[in-house]
Amino acid sequence: MCRGRDAAGGHPVTDGEKTPAEEHAPATRRLHAVDGLLGRREAISELGDALRLLVEYATTTEAPTEELRRAAERIRQAAAPLGERVRDREVLPTADDLLGGVRMYNPVTGSGSALAPPLHIAADNGVAVGTCTLGMAFEGPPTYAHGGVSAMLLDQMLGYAAGIAGHPGMTVRLDTTYRKPVPLLTPLRLTATVQDIDGRRVTATGQLTTADDPDTVLVAATGVFIALRAEQARRLFGRVVNTNRPSRAG
Numbered sequence: 001m002c003r004g005r006d007a008a009g010g011h012p013v014t015d016g017e018k019t020p021a022e023e024h025a026p027a028t029r030r031l032h033a034v035d036g037l038l039g040r041r042e043a044i045s046e047l048g049d050a051l052r053l054l055v056e057y058a059t060t061t062e063a064p065t066e067e068l069r070r071a072a073e074r075i076r077q078a079a080a081p082l083g084e085r086v087r088d089r090e091v092l093p094t095a096d097d098l099l100g101g102v103r104m105y106n107p108v109t110g111s112g113s114a115l116a117p118p119l120h121i122a123a124d125n126g127v128a129v130g131t132c133t134l135g136m137a138f139e140g141p142p143t144y145a146h147g148g149v150s151a152m153l154l155d156q157m158l159g160y161a162a163g164i165a166g167h168p169g170m171t172v173r174l175d176t177t178y179r180k181p182v183p184l185l186t187p188l189r190l191t192a193t194v195q196d197i198d199g200r201r202v203t204a205t206g207q208l209t210t211a212d213d214p215d216t217v218l219v220a221a222t223g224v225f226i227a228l229r230a231e232q233a234r235r236l237f238g239r240v241v242n243t244n245r246p247s248r249a250g
């Protein structure tokens, strides 16, 4: 059995079997674990919010130079206790649930990631619909979003669309067309749908607009996703350990 998912997280690459621990955990223990897990996810999101605020202020501040040095020292002090217990690269975060599509630190959607806008995505009748607002930290050309950030958002959108169509895969090609600059500090709307499924190859298209003007496409994208063979999923993700068991969560 391989419990691997596509790299960006979301949909099973192979099967959805439960582990023996999940099958046999007593209901009460499971309930407590879920309580602890939800609390941990809330705390991770709270830390993520604080980090995003820090990133936004750090990239826009004109505070005196000495204040920057003091802030750097305080941030190093705040970070130190977090660094005392870190997970190994091949161990998944305990707060994640791969089969449930929860990736707390996904750099695009993860509420725990300082790097994520974060993008919120939901399925609406087979269409992936995403919303986010990009802060000043995402600036490329003055006052507009960096083109790589738009590509990142659309990659995630197209991958999500492939997943909800029942054909998750890894991106092998992403074409982006930049029609107009993407404004910062402005609510954005993204959509994506699957256009074609050909064996293991799925083609999806998507677009990015402002929420206020969904008819004016700012960036359009087409992506090709390849479903992994079981052997490929094992080779790529077989080393990854999922420690998210009810008895260890919380």
Ligand SMILES: CCCCCCCC(=O)SCCNC(=O)CCNC(=O)[C@H](O)C(C)(C)COP(=O)(O)OP(=O)(O)OC[C@H]1O[C@@H](n2cnc3c(N)ncnc32)[C@H](O)[C@@H]1OP(=O)(O)O
Pocket: 006, 007, 008, 009, 010, 011, 155, 156, 157, 158, 159, 160, 163, 169, 170, 171, 172, 173, 199, 200, 201, 224, 226, 228, 232
């Ligand atoms: C909610 C989740 C959202 C997720 C969104 C974000 C997704 C990601 O970021 S994924 C990370 C970035 N992507 C990667 O790292 C993938 C790197 N690539 C790979 O590892 C390999 O290409 C892999 C494993 C996917 C496929 O390898 P392999 O099975 O050997 O592919 P290969 O046999 O060459 O091709 C399979 C099919 O795809 C086609 N194909 C391969 N590459 C391309 C391409 N660039 N464009 C079009 N078609 C392609 C081939 O033509 C072939 O088609 P057919 O079966 O008709 O002959």
